[in-house]
Amino acid sequence: MKANYLDELNEQQREAVIHINGPLMIVAGAGSGKTKVLTTRIAHLMQNGVDAFNILSLTFTNKAAREMKERVERILGGNEARNLYIGTFHSVFARLLRAEAHRLGYPNDFTIYDTDDAKSVLKTIINELNLDDKHYKPNFVYNRISAAKNSLMGPEEYQHDYYVQQEDMRANRPLIGKIYDMYAKRCFKNGAMDFDDLLFKMYVLLKSFPEVLHKYQHKFRYIMIDEYQDTNPAQYEIIKLLGAVHENICVVGDDAQSIYSFRGATIQNILQFEKDYDDARVVKLEQNYRSTKSILNVANEVIAHNKGQIEKNLWTDNADGDTIKLVRTMTDNEEGKFVADTIAEQKLRNHYDNRDFVILYRTNAQSRSFEESLRRKAIPYRIYGGVSFYQRKEIKDFVAYLRITMNTRDEESLKRIINYPVRGIGKTTIEKTVVFSNEHNITMWEVLERAKEFGFKGGTLEAIDGFVTMIRSFQAMLGKHNAYDISVNVGKSTNIVKELFNDKTTEGLARYENVQELLNSIKEFTETPDEEGELLDKSLGSYLQQITLLTDADQGGNEDSDVVKLMTIHAAKGLEFPVVFTVGLEETLFPSGMSINTREELEEERRLFYVAITRAKARLWLTYANSRYRFGNLVQNEPSRFLEEMPEKFIDRSYAGGGAIRNAFGGGGNGGGWGAGGGSNMFDKMQKKAPASPQNTQPRPAPKPTTGPASTHVPTPGFAPDDPAEMEPGMQVEHQKFGFGTIQSMEGAPNNRIATVVFPKGGGEKKIMLNYAKLRIVR
């Protein structure tokens, strides 16, 4: 143990760390050393005689949990830290449920359904009820059920809650309660829990079994919760139960960074804390150690536009630093190119490594243009998020075998693999099996086991028996072999590995590699030495329990490889980078068009913007594009309203081309001279202004906006851009996308000229930034 660990803290930090008994709330501004305080506090508790076995520390991401564990180990030295319970809400509760689930009638080796599994079950149910899945969209229904569970509302209550029923009636979807009920029963029958069940059932367990509650209340005598502003009512109630005896609850949060209300999180929890525990000590960490003054000032000013907040004053001793750069480009592709170019330039000019950069966006779909431009410049990068490794079809198929081996009740997995690889169990057979299982109230697996009884014969019976025998052979390995041995056997016996190997198409090759990677990861899991992870259990069940809770961001051990990182702002919470690009700052994109209907929604978007800004230590670029491709066609966007909320003093707008930019902010904030002429973006505006009626499926716009067939122009062979310096009004030019046009006028600084060009076939008048777009002089 480092003896001087208290010396490295400022006064407030120290105050938080040395508070041992009783409730404590730490309001921790961005970059104020929150993780340091939490980890030091754990060490301090242990130094003062608290047993590691009695400490529970909950985080939101596996990444945060891992980091916390590592840092505690570093402070403590030795190996006591391994006895701490540190993990995400979901993984910790999954682990506890794995010990207790039988009390609720679930197998202890219950399957964890990810979002896709859950939606698939919902879809089956919706079809069984003969409902139209275009009206009862699985996605919508799932969100509804998820919200109910996060508020601890079961199917019964849901169907009898007046307010909820009114909502569903108004949405013209009165049967959601019925679907919820069937869904819950189906999951139970399948021996499966979805993500929300891990919280919901945990609560039910503690509430229904006093002896269980008592056990864990005394085990977890000290509880710490990170990112408390992102907890939902279910999490809140569980914590309250667990902490009720000792009240040694320490929560850390920042109301300004609450960005998960869509997942049921409520900022109320943090505001409520002092009321729940009237002797609660509150400590505020207000000194920011991360960012320059410029960055922090901009952040503070932006967040000041939100109403209700906990009073605090975040300040820093750091240098002023560079101004924030605001950059406008014509298209999303140019935005990508600009960022890649700037990264290359900054690497040279300021000696940054790739790992110093992050590109942050609102939606995963935005990553594409950056990938392309980075690849073109040969800058290594890595995308976090998006389609997770474990969501790939080939991986899900393989994992389905492992799941069914552990839990034969799991119909979702059974249906996936019953005829994969093809073994002659077709649609008809599967349907019959489902019917028999419903008629006799047994699982599909049991029907298959007794196939002969149920009248299957000939080739079908043989196929079924072969399948059953194979799964049983996997099950026979369970007690004696670890997850890896079983998986290798699954790969061989099912022929999956060989089949993929023989597929020589590009996709086939990728799939083969993915399955190999899966096997490698299982191997790694089984071979990781005990002192590293808390999971001493190398069984298949233990492996399956954790992978479903793994995010893409958690994968791949090479955390510190030298690459540029790309991720959503949500995924970036808790991280910091020397250089940050926050991109796509446009209305309808950021703030998202889905979240501008209420003040609450908009304020959450603003907090998200705040999170993005405060990730930056030294340099920050904010970019937006005049137009971008969405669903394959070009749409125009106005600059994000957030950009107008920033103090001029710290912003360098001229970076993108002087007067023209300011122009855009000029006339009534409604994008002055920039838009491609004509009514092209009228449609967008009308849609935006239309009263929010999410329930009425909006008719597709029959006539496409006539922005002009931007992509139909084929550049003349040998198209090469000419030097912008040579261009002047009156010239005929060719643009790669917009075709031929005439330069009307020029503006902007000499090294960043902007031409107004009329393209008769390319959508009329456009402003072209010559440094980014390329024009060829025709004459």
Add this chain to the structure above:
DNA sequence: TTCAGCACGGTTTTT
């Protein structure tokens, strides 16, 4: 029973 070809619909954000 399977696979190819097309139509359609979908974009927040994550455990």
Add this chain to the structure above:
DNA sequence: CCGTGCTGAA
């Protein structure tokens, strides 16, 4: 634009 799901032919 891209992936999914449905339809129809072998």
